Amino acid sequence: MNPLKFVKDRPLDIIAVGRLCIDLNSNETNRPMEETNTFTKYVGGSPANIAIGSARLGQKTGFIGKVADDQMGRFITNYLKKNNIDTKGVTVDQSGAVTGLAFTEIKSPAECSILLYRDNVADLKLHPSEVEEDYIKQSKALLISGTALAKSPSREAVFLALEYAIKHKVTVFFDLDYRPYTWTDESETAVYYNLAAEKCDVIIGTREEFNMMEKLLNIDESDDHYTASRWFSYRADLVVIKHGGAGSIAYTKDNESHRSGIFKTNVLKTFGAGDSYASAFIYGLMNGKDVSEAMKMGSASASIVISRHSCSDAMPTKEELINQMETAVYEPVQV
Numbered sequence: 540m541n542p543l544k545f546v547k548d549r550p551l552d553i554i555a556v557g558r559l560c561i562d563l564n565s566n567e568t569n570r571p572m573e574e575t576n577t578f579t580k581y582v583g584g585s586p587a588n589i590a591i592g593s594a595r596l597g598q599k600t601g602f603i604g605k606v607a608d609d610q611m612g613r614f615i616t617n618y619l620k621k622n623n624i625d626t627k628g629v630t631v632d633q634s635g636a637v638t639g640l641a642f643t644e645i646k647s648p649a650e651c652s653i654l655l656y657r658d659n660v661a662d663l664k665l666h667p668s669e670v671e672e673d674y675i676k677q678s679k680a681l682l683i684s685g686t687a688l689a690k691s692p693s694r695e696a697v698f699l700a701l702e703y704a705i706k707h708k709v710t711v712f713f714d715l716d717y718r719p720y721t722w723t724d725e726s727e728t729a730v731y732y733n734l735a736a737e738k739c740d741v742i743i744g745t746r747e748e749f750n751m752m753e754k755l756l757n758i759d760e761s762d763d764h765y766t767a768s769r770w771f772s773y774r775a776d777l778v779v780i781k782h783g784g785a786g787s788i789a790y791t792k793d794n795e796s797h798r799s800g801i802f803k804t805n806v807l808k809t810f811g812a813g814d815s816y817a818s819a820f821i822y823g824l825m826n827g828k829d830v831s832e833a834m835k836m837g838s839a840s841a842s843i844v845i846s847r848h849s850c851s852d853a854m855p856t857k858e859e860l861i862n863q864m865e866t867a868v869y870e871p872v873q874v
């Protein structure tokens with residue numbers, strides 16, 4: 540069963556809002572970053588990865604974001620265009636802001652970390668005046684990403700995008716994407732995450748991200764069902780809680796639950812799992828799949844991306860995704 544009803548006949552399937560950054564992934568693996576010397580540069584940033592994944596699957600994809608006025612900003616914009624992503628909503632910062640960098644470390648397949656350089660980044664300077672209502676109303680869906688709530692004016696830009704989406708019946712997906720580095724105060728984080736989540740139709744996050752949101756309200760040790768049910772009294776129709784290698788669980792407003800296992804894979808690194816899961820999960824829901832099948836698509840996409848070096852570059856095509864679902868070993872859920 541798919542609880543979502545998307546408006547039809549719009550030029551775009553999905554517009555992502557948020558950061559466009561650079562991933563610098565260590566080429567030397569199985570060692571700490573202190574012992575690595577070379578990195579490969581990829582486009583990064585959770586919403587950027589999800590947008591690239593969506594476009595790779597054939598979704599008509601747009602983006603609302605801000606890039607630095609430098610070589611990195613141009614590298615990013617060119618890459619989006621090469622991946623058939625509409626960049627009308629991407630503006631260029633003129634304040635001297637820089638591109639966020641994510642240095643990634645692969646100590647072992649299970650022990651990866653991300654070192655974020657995010658001071659004075661262009662993506663958080665996205666201004667409400669740069670969010671176009673006429674652009675958002677051309678899309679069936681909008682994806683927002685939690686880190687864009689970390690600072691003004693990006694925060695207000697996201698809330699304006701949410702208002703436009705609601706006004707024009709654009710289905711809103713919220714990928715929680717909690718990066719503690721980007722925030723200064725956990726209660727501030729939780730306040731804005733909760734306020735944004737009230738306006739969203741689908742909320743996707745890990746158990747830890749939902750715990751952060753609930754800690755503010757002195758809700759400790761809640762379970763996935765309680766977490767999901769909190770949001771059905773607002774706009775949410777679907778809440779997904781991800782549990783890493785143990786799979787994921789989704790709850791719908793009509794009290795159905797769906798569990799998805801994982802696809803066995805040769806894990807090179809674990810980051811990229813969430814973004815690839817989100818892009819294929821959303822693709823499945825927008826292309827007539829029921830929740831369980833869409834979750835399996837998300838899991839299959841994640842299993843491909845964590846076996847590869849990058850996130851954005853590694854996002855699978857439709858053919859790769861179908862092949863993975865047909866050939867990889869599926870391990871039933873453990874959550």
Ligand SMILES: Nc1ncnc2c1ncn2[C@@H]1O[C@H](COP(=O)(O)OP(=O)(O)O)[C@@H](O)[C@H]1O
Pocket residue numbers: 745781782783784785786787800801802803804806809810811812813814816837838839841842845
């Ligand atoms: N070791 C793994 N092997 C196979 N699939 C995995 C593995 N880790 C995560 N996944 C898949 O990726 C999805 C998202 O991973 P998770 O780590 O929960 O999200 P995030 O990357 O946002 O923290 C999981 O629900 C699962 O389908």
Ligand SMILES: O=C(O)C[C@@H](O)[C@H](O)C(=O)COP(=O)(O)O
Pocket residue numbers: 560561562582583584585586588641653809810811812813814815850851
């Ligand atoms: O989101 C960032 O700024 C870093 C990403 O580009 C990076 O690829 C990553 O951490 C992916 O995160 P995940 O998919 O949530 O594991």
